[in-house]
Amino acid sequence: xxxxxxxxxxxxxxxxxxxxxxxxxxxxxxxxxxxxxxxxxxxxxxxxxxxxxxxxxxxxxxxxxxxxxxxxxxxxxxxxxxxxxxxxxxxxxxxxxxxxxxxxxxxxxxxxxxxxxxxxxxxxxxxxxxxxxxxxxxxxxxxxxxxxxxxxxxxxxxxxxxxxxxxxxxxxxxxxxxxxxxxxxxxxxxxxxxxxxxxxxxxxxxxxxxxxxxxxxxxxxxxxxxxxxxxxxxxxxxxxxxxxxxxxxxxxxxxxxxxxxxxxxxxxxxxxxxxxxxxxxxxxxxxxxxxxxxxxxxxxxxxxxxxxxxxxxxxxxxxxxxxxxxxxxxxxxxxxxxxxxxxxxxxxxxxxxxxxxxxxxxxxxxxxxxxxxxxxxxxxxxxxxxxxxxxxxxxxxxxxxxxxxxxxxxxxxxxxxxxxxxxxxxxxxxxxxxxxxxxxxxxxxxxxxxxxxxxxxxxxxxxxxxxxxxxxxxxxxxxx
Numbered sequence: 001x002x003x004x005x006x007x008x009x010x011x012x013x014x015x016x017x018x019x020x021x022x023x024x025x026x027x028x029x030x031x032x033x034x035x036x037x038x039x040x041x042x043x044x045x046x047x048x049x050x051x052x053x054x055x056x057x058x059x060x061x062x063x064x065x066x067x068x069x070x071x072x073x074x075x076x077x078x079x080x081x082x083x084x085x086x087x088x089x090x091x092x093x094x095x096x097x098x099x100x101x102x103x104x105x106x107x108x109x110x111x112x113x114x115x116x117x118x119x120x121x122x123x124x125x126x127x128x129x130x131x132x133x134x135x136x137x138x139x140x141x142x143x144x145x146x147x148x149x150x151x152x153x154x155x156x157x158x159x160x161x162x163x164x165x166x167x168x169x170x171x172x173x174x175x176x177x178x179x180x181x182x183x184x185x186x187x188x189x190x191x192x193x194x195x196x197x198x199x200x201x202x203x204x205x206x207x208x209x210x211x212x213x214x215x216x217x218x219x220x221x222x223x224x225x226x227x228x229x230x231x232x233x234x235x236x237x238x239x240x241x242x243x244x245x246x247x248x249x250x251x252x253x254x255x256x257x258x259x260x261x262x263x264x265x266x267x268x269x270x271x272x273x274x275x276x277x278x279x280x281x282x283x284x285x286x287x288x289x290x291x292x293x294x295x296x297x298x299x300x301x302x303x304x305x306x307x308x309x310x311x312x313x314x315x316x317x318x319x320x321x322x323x324x325x326x327x328x329x330x331x332x333x334x335x336x337x338x339x340x341x342x343x344x345x346x347x348x349x350x351x352x353x354x355x356x357x358x359x360x361x362x363x364x365x366x367x368x369x370x371x372x373x374x375x376x377x378x379x380x381x382x383x384x385x386x387x388x389x390x391x392x393x394x395x396x397x398x399x400x401x402x403x404x405x406x407x408x409x410x411x412x413x414x415x416x417x418x419x420x421x422x423x424x425x426x427x428x429x430x431x432x433x434x435x436x437x438x439x440x441x442x443x444x445x446x447x448x449x450x451x452x453x454x455x456x457x458x459x460x461x462x463x464x465x466x467x468x469x470x471x472x473x474x475x476x477x478x479x480x
Contacts, residue, residue: 006061013071013072020045021042024040024047026038026050037056037059039053039056041067048063048066049066050063101155104158105162117135118135131152133150145157146207160185186206187206190202190252194284200216201214203215213278215276215279216277217252218275219274228242228245230354230357236321238350239351240282241279242278244277244278246276250274251274280344280350282345282350285343286338286339286342287339287406288337288338290343291338312407313467317464317465319349324461332392333356334375334395341402380397381397383451391451392457393451396460397447397451400443400447401423401447403439407439426444439467442460
């Protein structure tokens with residue numbers, strides 16, 4: 001049986017050549033339990049032989065194989081069927097789905113009597129060897145570009161010349177064809193990391209810096225810039241670091257059904273914009289995963305595991321330190337939960353996802369904003385749930401719940417709900433207060449029903465430090 005993933009291969013080929021790829025459902029026949037599906041691959045506007053299968057994925061697999069038999073043919077004379085038209089100029093390229101920048105640059109040089117000279121080199125590093133190319137047109141030198149082959153590097157470099165010359169006059173056609181235009185030009189090794197309510201996150205290597213970053217893509221609506229504006233003002237070791245952002249007309253797409261990317265996707269809405277945010281790349285394991293893993297390890301003893309206790313305290317200290325910094329800038333996170341906490345490559349805990357961040361100001365609009373039911377219900381403070389005017393203390397309440405989760409093994413969903421309801425009423429399990437007496441007092445104060453009774457983040461930091469000193473003393477006494 002052929003185990004080749006032709007779908008993935010076709011997507012890789014499409015990305016490499018900047019082709020628009022989509023799959024079209026042609027037909028299906030038969031009863032529900034015995035259907036046969038027909039799908040075809042359309043590459044840059046040209047449809048290839050239909051693929052047939054027992055499900056859509058199998059039909060896509062066969063359709064991809066049929067397309068690759070034509071597109072992967074190494075002999076140039078057999079590639080007439082490939083979608084590789086070369087327009088004479090950007091204006092004449094309307095309706096043509098692939099633009100050859102090298103051909104355009106050569107014609108541009110001839111037409112304007114400019115000498116076009118390519119300066120090529122190889123940039124070696126421990127991971128791979130990148131081909132580098134930049135063009136000198138007449139007496140003007142343009143930026144360098146990179147690729148895995150000389151041809152790819154030259155095409156990317158020619159593209160930079162094109163954008164430099166035409167700037168914002170790039171045609172609508174070009175923005176539709178190249179989904180994630182800047183992403184394709186400046187990054188490679190693009191992989192999907194995850195998708196959430198506020199956007200999709202990719203891992204990508206910045207070609208020039210040869211470093212990996214997280215690229216978050218968000219559909220721009222009225223308040224989409226909230227997260228970026230907040231992150232741009234934040235600089236703290238326990239907060240995911242922000243680097244830069246840019247706007248594009250289209251979004252780089254990921255097809256989760258086949259675990260691969262689409263090289264291009266037009267939104268169909270001329271006014272729709274997408275925000276691309278370059279951020280610090282963190283470990284894909286969130287604090288939610290860390291807690292779940294701890295809960296499955298040695299279930300009977302995990303509630304009294306001294307190592308987990310120490311690790312949980314360190315995590316809680318870093319979280320509170322990050323929150324104290326956020327509050328010092330008169331901001332409220334509003335959506336603190338384990339799934340929004342990451343682990344950085346530097347080993348530090350990182351607070352992320354500032355999609356619901358809001359300012360703690362007294363102007364009328366902001367006061368109204370701080371009555372809106374926003375956040376994750378299970379981690380909301382009472383005043384947040386009841387849509388009353390709330391302040392930064394909602395973050396302290398969420399931290400109290402998180403610290404309890406870090407320490408205590410909740411085995412089943414049914415048990416979790418019962419314990420969670422008690423926690424929100426400041427009722428901790430008896431066993432918990434017996435094993436974690438000092439931590440229990442700290443958590444109980446953080447879960448006070450009235451926000452004014454909850455401590456400030458700075459006070460929690462001091463209490464956790466005292467707890468740490470006490471644990472260190474107990475540990476030294478046991479080793480004597």
